[in-house]
Amino acid sequence: MLDANRLRVLVEIAHAGSIAAAAERLSYTPPALSQQLTKLEREVGVLLVERGRTGASLTEAGRVLLERGERVLGELRDAERAVRAVGGQESSQLSLGAFASAGKVLLPQTLALFGHEHPHVRLSLFDVEPPGGHGQVTSGELDLLITHRYPGVPLPPASGLHRERVLVDPLLAVAPRGHALADSRLSLADLAEEEWICGAPGIHNRISLDTAAAEAGVRLSVAYETRDYEVALALIEAGVGVALVPQSILGAARGGGWVSRPLSDVSPAREIYVVHRRRPPEPVPAMVATLREVAARAPGPSWTEGAEGRGTREPGGPPAVG
Numbered sequence: 454m455l456d457a458n459r460l461r462v463l464v465e466i467a468h469a470g471s472i473a474a475a476a477e478r479l480s481y482t483p484p485a486l487s488q489q490l491t492k493l494e495r496e497v498g499v500l501l502v503e504r505g506r507t508g509a510s511l512t513e514a515g516r517v518l519l520e521r522g523e524r525v526l527g528e529l530r531d532a533e534r535a536v537r538a539v540g541g542q543e544s545s546q547l548s549l550g551a552f553a554s555a556g557k558v559l560l561p562q563t564l565a566l567f568g569h570e571h572p573h574v575r576l577s578l579f580d581v582e583p584p585g586g587h588g589q590v591t592s593g594e595l596d597l598l599i600t601h602r603y604p605g606v607p608l609p610p611a612s613g614l615h616r617e618r619v620l621v622d623p624l625l626a627v628a629p630r631g632h633a634l635a636d637s638r639l640s641l642a643d644l645a646e647e648e649w650i651c652g653a654p655g656i657h658n659r660i661s662l663d664t665a666a667a668e669a670g671v672r673l674s675v676a677y678e679t680r681d682y683e684v685a686l687a688l689i690e691a692g693v694g695v696a697l698v699p700q701s702i703l704g705a706a707r708g709g710g711w712v713s714r715p716l717s718d719v720s721p722a723r724e725i726y727v728v729h730r731r732r733p734p735e736p737v738p739a740m741v742a743t744l745r746e747v748a749a750r751a752p753g754p755s756w757t758e759g760a761e762g763r764g765t766r767e768p769g770g771p772p773a774v775g
Contacts, residue, residue, distance in 0.1 A: 455496060456493070458489070459490070459492060459496070460518075462475070462479070462489045463502070463518060464519060464592055465478055466511075472487055472502075497514070500514065500515075501514055502515055522592070523588050526593055527613075530592075531730075531734070546574065547577070547596050547597065547737065547740060548594070549595065549596065549598075549599070550579045550586045551581065552581065552582050552583055554702055558751065559599065559620075560578070560599075563740075563744050564576060570739070571736055571739060583600045583601050584600070586598040586600055587600075590728050590729060591730070593730075596729065597729050597740055600726050601622075601657070601725050602724045602726065603657040603658060604660075605660045614728055614730060615730070616727070617727050618724050618725070619726065619727055619744055619745055619748040620724070621724055622722055622723045623720065623722045624661065624697040624698065624700075624722055625697065625703060625713040625714060626641075626644065626696075626713065626716050627689055627695060627703065627711050627713045628644075628689065628711065628712055628713075629690070629693075629695075629710065629712075630709075630711055635712040638716070639717060640716060641669040642671045645673060647694065648676035648694045649696065650675070650677040650679060650685045650694040651677075651696060659675070662675070662697055669719050676694060677693070682698055682706075686698065686706055686708065686711060687708075689710070690711055691710070692710075727744055729741065
């Protein structure tokens with residue numbers, strides 16, 4: 454039978470991306486962790502991890518064992534919580550993973566409200582960029598994940614997990630103040646000759662822009678590559694370029710040297726989801742309820758200049774999926 458502690462070593466290496474990073478997380482030295490991995494590989498009789506100078510990557514056998522190992526570790530953590538609950542030791546911790554812009558838009562109000570209503574719960578927050586994080590939820594390393602899906606980007610598999618959409622976040626066209634966008638809803642074709650600001654190829658918002666352009670039948674030129682929406686808005690405020698920016702980001706943005714409107718020919722939107730195990734322990738359901746409440750009143754611009762028209766929101770509910 455496989456040793457659960459060595460199985461955890463494989464899971465941590467996969468999540469951390471390198472033996473050194475996994476060793477730090479587990480309070481091992483890298484040689485000691487590597488030795489545990491070698492013992493696990495001897496137990497199963499196959500190579501599980503390809504070691505390289507830039508990190509560690511799982512072999513096909515390693516990925517098969519990782520999928521099952523995450524579930525095993527999750528069940529072990531559930532068993533520990535259940536036994537502690539019988540002994541009167543209810544869980545008082547909640548680990549949350551979220552992508553960067555969620556930390557600016559949803560989390561401040563969510564964590565403040567939750568902390569006020571549940572002062573006994575100790576919260577921990579980790580940066581997790583999509584599509585990562587689902588494995589950490591399966592293994593119990595994270596109790597709750599906030600993730601997103603942009604148009605043209607598939608969601609990762611969520612076997613054994615519950616995934617619920619809490620916010621539909623329209624992507625609005627944003628241009629410098631004084632642009633023709635201020636006077637009317639323009640099509641993507643009307644903006645085809647503009648210099649666009651977006652992430653590099655393969656980045657989620659770049660994929661969504663390319664998907665919208667293909668849907669509208671136009672070719673766009675990305676002149677300034679950045680995935681950071683604050684940088685994009687700063688460039689636009691300075692009179693440089695145009696971009697598609699989530700409505701929630703605009704609603705929370707400072708400054709005002711830009712105009713924003715939905716496009717007339719395509720309606721791209723990113724979707725924000727929460728992910729947790731199918732039988733989540735308390736206080737996960739309470740945190741999800743708080744997230745729903747905050748997402749339902751997420752600020753959005755009224756498609757006027759700058760951030761002056763905050764307070765309205767595109768219609769869209771939070772149906773559960775998966």
